[in-house]
Amino acid sequence: MHRDLLDAPGQPRQTVLLRLPPRAKLLAALALVSVIAFTPPTFAPLTPTVPISRVHIAVAVLLGCGFVAGRAPMRHVAAHMSVVLPALFLLALSVPLAHGFRSGWEMMGRVLVKGFLSVLAMMLLAHTTPMEDMLRGLRQLGLPGLFVLTLAFMYRYLFILREEMASMRRGWQARCFRPSRLSDLKGAGRLVGMLLARSLERAERVHAAMLARGFDGGIKTLGGSESGV
Amino acid sequence: MFLAMHIPDGFLDPVTAAVTTLISAAAIAYCFVRLRNQAGSRLAPLVGITAAAIFAAQMVNFTLIGLQTSGHLMGGVLAAVVLGPWAGAVAITSVLFVQCFLFADGGVTALGANVLNMGVIGAVVGYGVYSVLRRLIGGSRGAIIAATLASWIIVPCSALAFAVEMAAGGEIPLMPVMTLMLFYHIWIGLGEAVLTGFAVSWLVRVRPDLIYDPAAGPREFGRTRQLVVGGLAAALAIVIFAAPWASEFEDGLEKVASYLKFDRRATQLAAAPLADYTLPRVGAEGDRHGGWIIQTAGVVTAIAGTIGTLVTLAFALIVSSSVQFASRRTRTVHAS
Numbered sequence: 001m002h003r004d005l006l007d008a009p010g011q012p013r014q015t016v017l018l019r020l021p022p023r024a025k026l027l028a029a030l031a032l033v034s035v036i037a038f039t040p041p042t043f044a045p046l047t048p049t050v051p052i053s054r055v056h057i058a059v060a061v062l063l064g065c066g067f068v069a070g071r072a073p074m075r076h077v078a079a080h081m082s083v084v085l086p087a088l089f090l091l092a093l094s095v096p097l098a099h100g101f102r103s104g105w106e107m108m109g110r111v112l113v114k115g116f117l118s119v120l121a122m123m124l125l126a127h128t129t130p131m132e133d134m135l136r137g138l139r140q141l142g143l144p145g146l147f148v149l150t151l152a153f154m155y156r157y158l159f160i161l162r163e164e165m166a167s168m169r170r171g172w173q174a175r176c177f178r179p180s181r182l183s184d185l186k187g188a189g190r191l192v193g194m195l196l197a198r199s200l201e202r203a204e205r206v207h208a209a210m211l212a213r214g215f216d217g218g219i220k221t222l223g224g225s226e227s228g229v
Numbered sequence: 230m231f232l233a234m235h236i237p238d239g240f241l242d243p244v245t246a247a248v249t250t251l252i253s254a255a256a257i258a259y260c261f262v263r264l265r266n267q268a269g270s271r272l273a274p275l276v277g278i279t280a281a282a283i284f285a286a287q288m289v290n291f292t293l294i295g296l297q298t299s300g301h302l303m304g305g306v307l308a309a310v311v312l313g314p315w316a317g318a319v320a321i322t323s324v325l326f327v328q329c330f331l332f333a334d335g336g337v338t339a340l341g342a343n344v345l346n347m348g349v350i351g352a353v354v355g356y357g358v359y360s361v362l363r364r365l366i367g368g369s370r371g372a373i374i375a376a377t378l379a380s381w382i383i384v385p386c387s388a389l390a391f392a393v394e395m396a397a398g399g400e401i402p403l404m405p406v407m408t409l410m411l412f413y414h415i416w417i418g419l420g421e422a423v424l425t426g427f428a429v430s431w432l433v434r435v436r437p438d439l440i441y442d443p444a445a446g447p448r449e450f451g452r453t454r455q456l457v458v459g460g461l462a463a464a465l466a467i468v469i470f471a472a473p474w475a476s477e478f479e480d481g482l483e484k485v486a487s488y489l490k491f492d493r494r495a496t497q498l499a500a501a502p503l504a505d506y507t508l509p510r511v512g513a514e515g516d517r518h519g520g521w522i523i524q525t526a527g528v529v530t531a532i533a534g535t536i537g538t539l540v541t542l543a544f545a546l547i548v549s550s551s552v553q554f555a556s557r558r559t560r561t562v563h564a565s
Contacts, residue, residue, distance in 0.1 A: 029337070030337060033238050033336070033337050033338055034243075034338060036238060036239065037238040037239045037241070037246075037336065037338045038242070038243045038246075038338070080332070080333070084332070084333055084334055087235070087237075087334075088237050091236075091237065091240070094401060094405070094406055094409055095401055097405060097409065111239050111240060113239075114238060114239025114240075115237040115238060115239045115240075115336075118237065118238030118239060118333075118336055118337070118338075119237070119238075119333045122329070122330070122333035122337065123333050125330070126330065126331050126332070126333065131331070134330055134331075138330075144258075144261060146261060146265075146272065146273060147257075147261070147319070147322075147323075149273040149277070150272070150273045150276050150277040150280070150319065150323050151277070151323050151326055151327065152273075152277065153273050153274050153276075153277025153278055153281075154277040154278070154280045154281045154284070154323045154324070154327060155281075155327060155331075156277070156281075157277065157278045157281040157282075158281045158284055158285070158327070160281075161278070161281045161282050161284075161285040162284075162285045162288065164285070165285040165286065165288055166288075185420075185423050185424065185427065186427050188424060188427070189423065189424045189425070189426065189427020189428045189430075189431065190427055190428070190431040191286075192286040192302065192307070192424060192427075192428040193427065193428035193429065193430075193431030193432045193435075194431060194435070195282050195285060195286055196279065196282050196283075196286070196307070196311055196428065196432065196439075197431075197432055197435060197436045197439055198282075199278050199279055199281065199282035200275070200278075200279060200311060200436075200439050202278055203271075203274050203275045203277075203278040203279065204275075206274050206278065207270070207271050207274045207275065210274065211270070215270060216270065217269075217270040217273070
């Protein structure tokens with residue numbers, strides 16, 4: 001399930017949206033999502049029966065323009081949405097379950113529209129902003145440098161550790177596959193434990209290597225910007 | 230299909246979002262204050278790489294027996310077992326940030342709530358439960374039993390917090406969503422407990438030094454002590470699961486939810502055309518759509534929670550004793 005989620009958005013194409021300052025982009029995304037999520041249910045629905053308000057339609061049009069202008073890879077976005085949306089749908093399903101099946105559908109529709117548009121907005125941000133820009137933007141928005149640095153390390157090793165997990169899993173399946181559910185869980189648990197042990201060892205090695213190269217707790221990029229403690 | 234506890238955008242109202250964000254920000258800031266003294270420049274690589282490992286470990290998902298859903302590791306207790314509570318919470322928070330900003334998994338406006346549920350409750354409170362249990366049982370065996378039980382207990386706790394926040398968000402009344410969440414997360418918690426138990430028992434075997442230990446020298450205790458502790462944990466879990474259906478506790482939660490909800494929200498809803506659909510008390514307000522279903526589900530959930538606790542306890546004892554057996558055998562091999 002998360003294997004699809006772990007596919008990185010990839011390098012964004014050269015567009016206007018890529019050249020915008022990251023802080024502005026982040027702020028715009030936050031503002032947009034806030035508008036989507038916090039539009040009150042009473043706000044001018046299109047008709048009494050359709051739960052989509054005018055604000056949401058305007059936002060949808062705006063997002064559509066953004067996707068065109070940002071030339072986001074739509075196939076990747078769609079693949080990504082197919083992973084995120086089922087969870088949203090399941091959660092939204094609890095609305096009619098809680099409110100009764102006659103009256104809950106409208107509320108569920110409203111929640112689904114909000115969730116869907118918000119996911120779209122965040123996907124647009126992710127697909128037009130490289131991770132370095134995103135981190136710089138978060139730093140400029142006032143996130144502590146140490147935390148941004150932690151996020152940077154996490155992103156750096158995310159795909160490496162994912163590969164390691166996959167290869168360990170393959171090795172385990174090749175060697176001691178026994179088709180029973182409990183042994184599956186046992187193997188999975190040991191994989192997780194081993195992955196943690198390896199990553200802690202790797203962290204020690206990485207830190208030692210970085211100290212040898214003059215690491216002082218900050219991070220420097222060729223762009224001249226500095227995010228760190 | 231998978232069930233995760235990430236709240237998407239659109240489920241929380243502004244007040245709930247703001248309150249949970251403030252609480253989480255304060256909690257994570259406190260974590261950093263505690264960390265700055267002890268970790269130094271090691272902190273960022275250590276926590277970042279471990280967070281990446283937790284993220285990768287979430288690739289492993291377990292199908293839940295009898296239900297057509299599957300869950301994956303939350304990893305709060307596991308992160309805290311190796312990193313300690315403060316760094317563990319920061320690691321889980323990093324995971325949530327990357328999931329939110331890079332993969333649109335979990336909402337931005339709900340990020341505070343998600344950090345609260347999984348980072349603060351999952352890692353810090355989870356570590357609290359783990360640490361108490363571990364101190365009571367003692368030894369490397371204690372670490373396994375405590376981690377298993379703590380991760381089992383903390384998943385429904387996070388689900389409870391989730392339900393309160395969702396109810397405060399105003400879209401969903403408290404009791405149904407709480408019943409639903411607890412019912413599912415009893416099973417998800419079993420998966421979390423089993424995975425965490427096997428992971429920690431493996432760590433104890435291969436790298437016992439990696440288990441976070443603030444104070445040196447836990448003592449070994451006998452089997453009686455373990456059973457007593459297990460009984461205590463079982464009682465605790467029963468309280469957690471059964472209490473929501475005792476009326477006073479329920480009222481307390483309703484109060485929390487309505488406090489978060491604020492009066493403004495209530496008047497707004499009263500003005501809305503949908504107002505009469507949003508009456509939160511299913512049981513009290515006539516049985517329009519079968520409040521008894523929820524109540525029955527509540528009883529079933531409480532029973533399932535109790536059984537689950539006992540199963541987890543038995544599992545923890547078995548896994549930890551198999552580790553002891555293995556290490557004893559290794560020792561005799563070395564001696565001969």
